[in-house]
Amino acid sequence: MSPKELNRVDVIRDISERRLRQKDAAELLKLSRRHIQRLVNQYREQGPAGLVSLRRGKPSNRRYMPEFKKQV
Numbered sequence: 001m002s003p004k005e006l007n008r009v010d011v012i013r014d015i016s017e018r019r020l021r022q023k024d025a026a027e028l029l030k031l032s033r034r035h036i037q038r039l040v041n042q043y044r045e046q047g048p049a050g051l052v053s054l055r056r057g058k059p060s061n062r063r064y065m066p067e068f069k070k071q072v
Contacts, residue, residue, distance in 0.1 A: 008039065009043075012043045016040065016044065022036045
């Protein structure tokens with residue numbers, strides 16, 4: 001996990017344990033309150049692994065196609 005994701009886990013854990021309000025967490029992480037709610041739901045269902053980006057390890061949608069690279 002990246003440092004950013006580790007920080008998110010700590011903040012989301014604090015929300016789950018009712019030590020922090022969602023509104024305060026949203027300001028802390030610079031996200032919307034709705035996005036915080038989505039992260040809390042993911043954390044409750046899957047634990048810390050639910051907060052890891054699902055795009056990790058996948059190629060970018062903005063990459064150049066191999067045929068184009070070969071042509072250039």
